[in-house]
Amino acid sequence: MHIRWATPGDISSLLEIEKDALTAAHWSREQYQSAFSQSGLPRILLVIEENTVIQGFLVARAVGQEWEIENLAVAAAVRRRGLGQRLLAHFLRLARQQAASISLEVRDSNRAARCLFEQSGFIACGRRTNYYRDPEEDAVLYSLRG
Numbered sequence: 001m002h003i004r005w006a007t008p009g010d011i012s013s014l015l016e017i018e019k020d021a022l023t024a025a026h027w028s029r030e031q032y033q034s035a036f037s038q039s040g041l042p043r044i045l046l047v048i049e050e051n052t053v054i055q056g057f058l059v060a061r062a063v064g065q066e067w068e069i070e071n072l073a074v075a076a077a078v079r080r081r082g083l084g085q086r087l088l089a090h091f092l093r094l095a096r097q098q099a100a101s102i103s104l105e106v107r108d109s110n111r112a113a114r115c116l117f118e119q120s121g122f123i124a125c126g127r128r129t130n131y132y133r134d135p136e137e138d139a140v141l142y143s144l145r146g
């Protein structure tokens, strides 16, 4: 397994993984392209590969010293093998060098993601009622001190 920074050439693979990850955030190709542009907020975009095939990714952005994890997804066929945990740990090592805190929001019913984040030290710190659509659901907010 190998974790590296994503490049614009990886966008098709990210979209492909997203297709099978209903609970992930869903971005258009243009949104991913703009995430790579130098003009926006600072971002960390990581991919995890097995035998040069991208099997997961993580996208986060910084607003000042606050980092927000915007998306994290692992290909459906290789879940529960530690890839998500490795991606998250790698991101935390990078972000903690400069972050005062790291936050994210997740669907209330997304047990896999909630267990992963809680296992990594994130604390549930709030809720946004009916934040998600299709289906409508609350978002649970998580935070980790940097």
Ligand SMILES: CC(C)(COP(=O)(O)OP(=O)(O)OC[C@H]1O[C@@H](n2cnc3c(N)ncnc32)[C@H](O)[C@@H]1OP(=O)(O)O)[C@@H](O)C(=O)NCCC(=O)NCCS
Pocket (backbone or CB within 6 Å): 021, 022, 023, 024, 025, 071, 072, 073, 074, 075, 078, 079, 080, 081, 082, 083, 084, 085, 086, 104, 105, 106, 110, 111, 112, 113, 115, 116, 117, 119
């Ligand atoms: C959430 C997600 C990224 C986890 O990736 P993964 O590679 O399967 O996770 P890991 O194998 O690294 O699991 C690490 C820990 O997370 C928790 N976890 C992962 N999947 C779980 C599941 N289906 N049920 C309960 N806990 C789960 C466990 O605590 C696990 O540790 P353990 O295996 O020692 O018990 C993956 O399920 C996914 O892509 N889901 C769809 C997209 C999504 O919802 N993203 C989150 C948006 S915020």
